[in-house]
Amino acid sequence: MTLVTLEEIQAAAERVRPVVVRTPLVPMGEAWVKPESLQRVGSFKIRGAYNAAVTTPSPRGLVTHSSGNHGQALAYAAKLLGLPCVVVVPEGTRQVKADAIRGHGAELVIVPPDQRLAAAAELEAERGFTMIPPYDHPAVIAGQGTIGLEIMADLPDVEVVLIPVSGGGLASGIASAVKALGPKVKVYGVEPELAADARESLRAGHVVTWEPERTFRTSADGLRAGLSELTFAHLSARLDGIVTVSEDEIGAAVAHLARRTRLIAEPSGAVATAAYLSGRVPEGRTVTILSGGNV
Numbered sequence: 001m002t003l004v005t006l007e008e009i010q011a012a013a014e015r016v017r018p019v020v021v022r023t024p025l026v027p028m029g030e031a032w033v034k035p036e037s038l039q040r041v042g043s044f045k046i047r048g049a050y051n052a053a054v055t056t057p058s059p060r061g062l063v064t065h066s067s068g069n070h071g072q073a074l075a076y077a078a079k080l081l082g083l084p085c086v087v088v089v090p091e092g093t094r095q096v097k098a099d100a101i102r103g104h105g106a107e108l109v110i111v112p113p114d115q116r117l118a119a120a121a122e123l124e125a126e127r128g129f130t131m132i133p134p135y136d137h138p139a140v141i142a143g144q145g146t147i148g149l150e151i152m153a154d155l156p157d158v159e160v161v162l163i164p165v166s167g168g169g170l171a172s173g174i175a176s177a178v179k180a181l182g183p184k185v186k187v188y189g190v191e192p193e194l195a196a197d198a199r200e201s202l203r204a205g206h207v208v209t210w211e212p213e214r215t216f217r218t219s220a221d222g223l224r225a226g227l228s229e230l231t232f233a234h235l236s237a238r239l240d241g242i243v244t245v246s247e248d249e250i251g252a253a254v255a256h257l258a259r260r261t262r263l264i265a266e267p268s269g270a271v272a273t274a275a276y277l278s279g280r281v282p283e284g285r286t287v288t289i290l291s292g293g294n295v
Contacts (some may be wrong), residue, residue: 002188004138004173008182009145012051016143018051019080023147025154029259031276031286034151035201035263037293041100043222043269044144044291045073045134048169051143052132053077061085061129065120067166067222068097069292070134075106086129088120090212094221094266097294113224135169136228144170148177151287153171158185159284160274164291165189165198165242166223168231174289175238186282189235189242190275192250194218197226199242207232219247222268222292243281245274253277257290266295 021039025032036044046110049070053062054077061084065072071087078085085106089098090113092221101108111119124131133140151158151174159184161178163171168189174185201208207227215224227235245253253274255266265273272288275281 004141008142009177012142013146035290041073042294043069045070046139049073049141050077052139059130063129065116072100075101075104079104088116137169141173145173145177148174152181160186160286162288164271165191167225168227172231172234178237186240192218192220192269193244196244220268245277249274264293
């Protein structure tokens, strides 16, 4: 399977520059936090969504499925491009995310968790819109990888990077950029113990799917999706491992970020910091990705 290249990520950085906030590295004790919560849509998702949208040839409209953050980002990208957009979300999606999707002018469709992919595919065929999936797309992965370029530019001697893992697009992109520019940097994915399908997949050597009944137990609602074959290939080749964190550790990390860095993190966005605070990752100059603050 063809993996995203450094050159593709660098090209994506030029495309997304007009709409993306170049987030800083915020000190947190001996580590640094990359606060993608500061993006205009409250999460990193705008990078991949916009890059995929602007590289789609002549779309009639855009459609996607999302737990919320990608849907909000694609709705925002569609608004900028003057395109209609439909977002399918699962029942139980946080109200702040649903309201934001509607606020950007997109149509919101709510379905049971196990039907969101099928519903989005049906809408794609019915309306002739272009599907921009939340992670299973090379342009989405390349867009998320622009975070890795910024980390390496701002902290060239970084030793450890910790990234939340859900469908794997964020970790695929960042790991691709960081490993290309700093092969010795240790890059770890982080996921909740209650949605640890990525860790199980890497150990098994193939994609392992957890049913919604299992993944919906975690408070980290943005980390309930499973890997695709594309993201599994990236993570297998470019991650140094996966660390899992408990629900108590996630909650403590949300509080720690608020008190020590004055940053708002949704539970999904706090898992990388939770891993750092747990002491279960290698020591060194560490950057944790705060992926979103829509809470």
